[in-house]
Amino acid sequence: SQQGEEDPQALSIQEGENATMNCSYKTSINNLQWYRQNSGRGLVHLILIRSNEREKHSGRLRVTLDTSKKSSSLLITASRAADTASYFCATDGQQAGTALIFGKGTTLSVSS
Amino acid sequence: SQTIHQWPATLVQPVGSPLSLECTVEGTSNPNLYWYRQAAGRGLQLLFYSIGIDQISSEVPQNLSASRPQDRQFILSSKKLLLSDSGFYLCAWRKTMNTEAFFGQGTRLTVV
Numbered sequence: 001s002q003q004g005e006e007d008p009q010a011l012s013i014q015e016g017e018n019a020t021m022n023c024s025y026k027t028s029i030n031n032l033q034w035y036r037q038n039s040g041r042g043l044v045h046l047i048l049i050r051s052n053e054r055e056k057h058s059g060r061l062r063v064t065l066d067t068s069k070k071s072s073s074l075l076i077t078a079s080r081a082a083d084t085a086s087y088f089c090a091t092d093g094q095q096a097g098t099a100l101i102f103g104k105g106t107t108l109s110v111s112s
Numbered sequence: 113s114q115t116i117h118q119w120p121a122t123l124v125q126p127v128g129s130p131l132s133l134e135c136t137v138e139g140t141s142n143p144n145l146y147w148y149r150q151a152a153g154r155g156l157q158l159l160f161y162s163i164g165i166d167q168i169s170s171e172v173p174q175n176l177s178a179s180r181p182q183d184r185q186f187i188l189s190s191k192k193l194l195l196s197d198s199g200f201y202l203c204a205w206r207k208t209m210n211t212e213a214f215f216g217q218g219t220r221l222t223v224v
Contacts, residue, residue, distance in 0.1 A: 030210050042118075042202055042215035043156075088155065092210050099146060099171070100206070100213055104155035 004032075004089045004103025012109045019076040021106040023089030024069075030092045032065055032072050033100070037086045046074075046087075079110045114139035118203045118216030125223055131176075131190040133219050135203030138184065143205040145186040146213070147178055150200040162186060198223045 007022045023032070031050045035043040049056045049065045049072070056063045062075040076083055088105040092098065118135045125131060137143050144163050148156040158171045160178035168178050175194060179187045186203060200220055206213040 033212060035213075040200075040218070040220070042217045043204075043213075045212040045214070048212055090213075098209065099144075099158050099161040099169070100204075100209075101158060102148070102156040107153075 004091055004101065006087070006089060006103045006106040008106060009104070010107045010109070012111070013079055015080055015110055015112045017079055017110075019079050019083070019108055019110070021074045021087050021108070023072045023074070023103055025072075025089070025091050025103075026070065027091075028094050029067070030094055032063075033090045033092070034061075034063060034072075034074050035088045035090060035102075037088065037105070039085075043088065076108075079108075081110050081112045084108060084110045114205075114214065116203065116205055116214055116216045118219060120219060121217065122220045123222070125193050125221065127195055127223055128192050131188070131193050131197070131221070133188040133201055133203075133221075135186045135188075135216055136184055137205045140184070140205070140207065142183060144208060145180065146204040146206075147186065147188050148202045148204065150202060150218075152199075156202065160186075160188070193223045195223050197221065 004023045004025045033048045034046045037043045047058045047063050049063050060077045065072045086105045086107045088102050090100045090102045115138045146161045147159040150156050162168045162180045177189050200218050202218045203216040204213045
């Protein structure tokens with residue numbers, strides 16, 4: 001089953017621009033995580049935001065979480081060609097022993 | 113430090129043949145282990161997860177099975193592959209729920 005739904009499905013921007021990706025989910029969560037996947041590779045964890053947090057920063061990444069709207073956004077500032085990848089949100093449910101559930105992802109293309 | 117090994121990287125198998133994909137984790141004990149499948153250009157579908165030896169949960173009823181013969185070993189199997197089993201299989205681990213996950217490099221399975 002898939003919990004999250006990223007928007008847009010694909011995003012093309014120029015180097016130096018900001019990229020914003022959104023994620024909506026359905027059930028109550030303990031935390032929401034963002035991952036990055038280069039083509040044909042495994043996923044790499046970017047950032048985790050807990051349900052009692054509203055905003056978190058890590059380098060050029062800014063993540064927001066609105067639990068009332070069941071949504072999150074990932075902002076990448078001053079994008080680079082190396083940021084070209086697919087980005088996924090994933091959620092940890094509140095029920096004990098549950099697994100990390102991923103969305104369908106946003107494919108970001110940054111051209112130089 | 114912890115590492116995750118997943119093999120093989122690519123596999124071409126005929127319809128009806130068996131499958132065994134192996135994943136091992138080093139440098140940690142009693143990890144939560146996961147198998148995901150990713151269809152081309154799509155999100156990650158959770159197949160199985162395990163919070164301990166002999167504790168495996170199945171998320172999708174199909175002709176795949178998983179086993180955890182040792183604490184840090186997770187195996188995905190099939191007795192008879194179908195064309196629809198083609199995809200990119202990813203193994204992941206994390207220490208516990210509500211923490212980040214670490215992914216293997218994936219296995220590209222093509223059933224012909």
